[in-house]
Amino acid sequence: MNETLVKARGLTKRFDDLLAVDAIDFDIAKGKAFGFLGPNGAGKTSTMKMISTVSPITEGEMSVFGLDPRTQGRQIRQRIGVVPQEDNLDVELTVSENLYVYGRYHDMSRPEIRERTKELLDFAQLSDRADSPVEPLSGGMKRRLTIARALINDPELVILDEPTTGLDPQARHLLWDRLYRLKQRGSTLIITTHYMDEAEQLCDRLVVMDKAKIVAEGSPRGLIEEYAPREVVELRFADGHKEDAESKLEGLASRYEVLADRVILYTDDADDTQRGVASRGLDPEQVLVRRSTLEDVFLRLTGRRLDD
Amino acid sequence: MTALRAPLRFFESQLVAYRRTWRGTVISSFLNPILFLTAMGLGVGSLVDDGAGDLEISYLAFVATGLMAANAMQNGAGEGMWPVRAGIKWRKNFHGAITTPIEPGDIIVGRAMWTLLRLTVVQTVFAVIAVLFGALELGPALLAVPPAALTGVAFMAALTAFTVTRETDESLANMFRFVILPMFLFSGTFFPISQLPGFLELIAYATPLFHGVELVRKIALPDIDPSVVSSMPLWIHLAYLVAMTVLGIYFGSKYLSRKLRP
Numbered sequence: 001m002n003e004t005l006v007k008a009r010g011l012t013k014r015f016d017d018l019l020a021v022d023a024i025d026f027d028i029a030k031g032k033a034f035g036f037l038g039p040n041g042a043g044k045t046s047t048m049k050m051i052s053t054v055s056p057i058t059e060g061e062m063s064v065f066g067l068d069p070r071t072q073g074r075q076i077r078q079r080i081g082v083v084p085q086e087d088n089l090d091v092e093l094t095v096s097e098n099l100y101v102y103g104r105y106h107d108m109s110r111p112e113i114r115e116r117t118k119e120l121l122d123f124a125q126l127s128d129r130a131d132s133p134v135e136p137l138s139g140g141m142k143r144r145l146t147i148a149r150a151l152i153n154d155p156e157l158v159i160l161d162e163p164t165t166g167l168d169p170q171a172r173h174l175l176w177d178r179l180y181r182l183k184q185r186g187s188t189l190i191i192t193t194h195y196m197d198e199a200e201q202l203c204d205r206l207v208v209m210d211k212a213k214i215v216a217e218g219s220p221r222g223l224i225e226e227y228a229p230r231e232v233v234e235l236r237f238a239d240g241h242k243e244d245a246e247s248k249l250e251g252l253a254s255r256y257e258v259l260a261d262r263v264i265l266y267t268d269d270a271d272d273t274q275r276g277v278a279s280r281g282l283d284p285e286q287v288l289v290r291r292s293t294l295e296d297v298f299l300r301l302t303g304r305r306l307d308d
Numbered sequence: 309m310t311a312l313r314a315p316l317r318f319f320e321s322q323l324v325a326y327r328r329t330w331r332g333t334v335i336s337s338f339l340n341p342i343l344f345l346t347a348m349g350l351g352v353g354s355l356v357d358d359g360a361g362d363l364e365i366s367y368l369a370f371v372a373t374g375l376m377a378a379n380a381m382q383n384g385a386g387e388g389m390w391p392v393r394a395g396i397k398w399r400k401n402f403h404g405a406i407t408t409p410i411e412p413g414d415i416i417v418g419r420a421m422w423t424l425l426r427l428t429v430v431q432t433v434f435a436v437i438a439v440l441f442g443a444l445e446l447g448p449a450l451l452a453v454p455p456a457a458l459t460g461v462a463f464m465a466a467l468t469a470f471t472v473t474r475e476t477d478e479s480l481a482n483m484f485r486f487v488i489l490p491m492f493l494f495s496g497t498f499f500p501i502s503q504l505p506g507f508l509e510l511i512a513y514a515t516p517l518f519h520g521v522e523l524v525r526k527i528a529l530p531d532i533d534p535s536v537v538s539s540m541p542l543w544i545h546l547a548y549l550v551a552m553t554v555l556g557i558y559f560g561s562k563y564l565s566r567k568l569r570p
């Protein structure tokens with residue numbers, strides 16, 4: 001039942017001397033949403049491009065639909081939809097012409113495209129802009145159009161490289177809903193994102209990449225259980241007091257992380273940790289207690305914040 | 309036919325975009341031949357024909373056929389440069405296309421098809437205007453269209469390969485300034501290259517425009533005075549231009565693939 005759609009072994013990408021993807025292995029199951037997380041430059045986009053066969057594999061093995069990306073790129077691309085990290089809509093065409101041309105690239109008939117265009121414009125909430133040129137669309141509208149365009153051929157596998165970057169919260173939630181529906185209909189999704197809530201919401205499985213390697217793999221829940229203690233105490237200090245506090249943190253919690261703006265304590269018992277904070281004379285301006293999230297896993301594994 | 313399906317799809321996308329931009333190019337299609345034929349033919353031509361009456365055909369016919377090849381060269385070279393640069397860098401439509409079943413080679417073959425179509429139209433306009441100017445008879449004028457279009461496609465193919473390997477827009481402008489323009493002036497468009505000093509004549513023999521010009525003249529004006537054309541057989545000109553097209557497409561596809569799929 002759990003058919004593997006994409007399988008990679010020792011997948012490697014090198015740009016001259018730079019190792020962008022370093023011998024990674026993964027299996028992406030049919031009908032699931034698979035996420036790639038990782039800081040800037042981790043190698044996510046390079047991996048997406050190898051899967052979508054627009055970047056040659058330097059070393060290692062990969063199969064997509066059981067086909068070989070090295071020799072059967074055309075057949076693979078016929079069955080996938082690609083949302084690249086950077087929009088590359090054709091600014092000399094209108095909204096619907098962008099869809100039309102893509103449909104033709106996929107060898108679809110005109111009536112087929114016409115019907116699909118109506119659905120997709122509706123899906124992307126761009127029906128009233130069908131004949132508008134692309135240029136004056138807002139960033140979010142362009143993103144939605146790029147996503148709609150990727151779906152023109154009703155792909156079995158959709159590769160989305162940071163699909164919701166630049167979208168407002170409404171648009172993001174709308175898109176999550178659409179992606180969820182897509183999955184319900186049997187499509188497989190591969191998503192990279194810097195939004196941990198997005199990964200938690202959408203992905204059945206995910207990998208965390210750092211410095212060209214996969215450093216962890218699992219379900220969002222599983223990763224949180226594995227890599228982050230149950231609770232988190234966040235402390236914010238007034239200017240200059242953080243450095244002073246740093247020396248008193250040892251032993252307060254099972255682990256701590258000092259970020260630019262705050263200190264994060266990972267613990268199994270937040271009450272106990274808070275008492276410790278008080279008894280050691282730490283005087284934070286603000287204390288926040290919460291449950292661990294994927295973001296904490298990310299911080300732990302990659303040792304820096306996403307937005308640094 | 310199936311091998312041409314993907315290039316045809318890309319060709320079609322060019323048509324879709326052209327629906328909005330054709331007006332600008334139509335004006336130049338008419339204006340170019342009118343200006344050149346007026347200046348060269350009516351002005352210079354009347355002097356030449358009066359002096360040297362030994363041409364079997366009028367100077368106007370000589371220069372009109374040359375101009376058709378040269379005009380096709382300019383249009384073809386333009387097609388090989390700016391839209392290619394745009395597809396890679398500004399408009400980025402090449403990047404979009406290669407995430408679908410389209411391959412880089414399909415893009416170039418599709419663009420060659422598009423150039424062939426466009427040049428056929430542009431050169432037909434040129435031919436008709438040449439007829440109206442009394443430079444050519446209708447039959448020869450129309451016969452000149454296919455060889456002129458081929459000349460343009462050969463330039464498009466070669467310059468596509470060139471453009472893909474260049475990083476700066478400066479190098480494209482220089483290409484026009486230092487290669488295309490001198491060729492326009494010294495490859496037999498306006499006077500037989502036998503009038504060039506020895507070594508320049510040899511260089512002129514090697515230029516693609518010379519072969520384009522000769523091909524157009526020998527096809528359109530079979531009775532032309534043998535002293536104003538070369539003694540090379542027709543097939544050499546044809547083979548030169550076909551080889552240039554094929555090599556341009558081959559290397560263009562190879563370089564474009566490297567460029568679009570790092």
Ligand SMILES: Nc1ncnc2c1ncn2[C@@H]1O[C@H](COP(=O)(O)OP(=O)(O)OP(=O)(O)O)[C@@H](O)[C@H]1O
Nearest residue numbers: 015018020038039040041042043044045046047570
């Ligand atoms: N065409 C290229 N030429 C040379 N180096 C490249 C190229 N594309 C990517 N790289 C390098 O490969 C590494 C991985 O880049 P990649 O785009 O895969 O990262 P990423 O995980 O997608 O990052 P981000 O979150 O910023 O999008 C980086 O060091 C990058 O500079």
Ligand SMILES: [Mg+2]
Nearest residue numbers: 044045046085
């Ligand atoms: Mg990226």
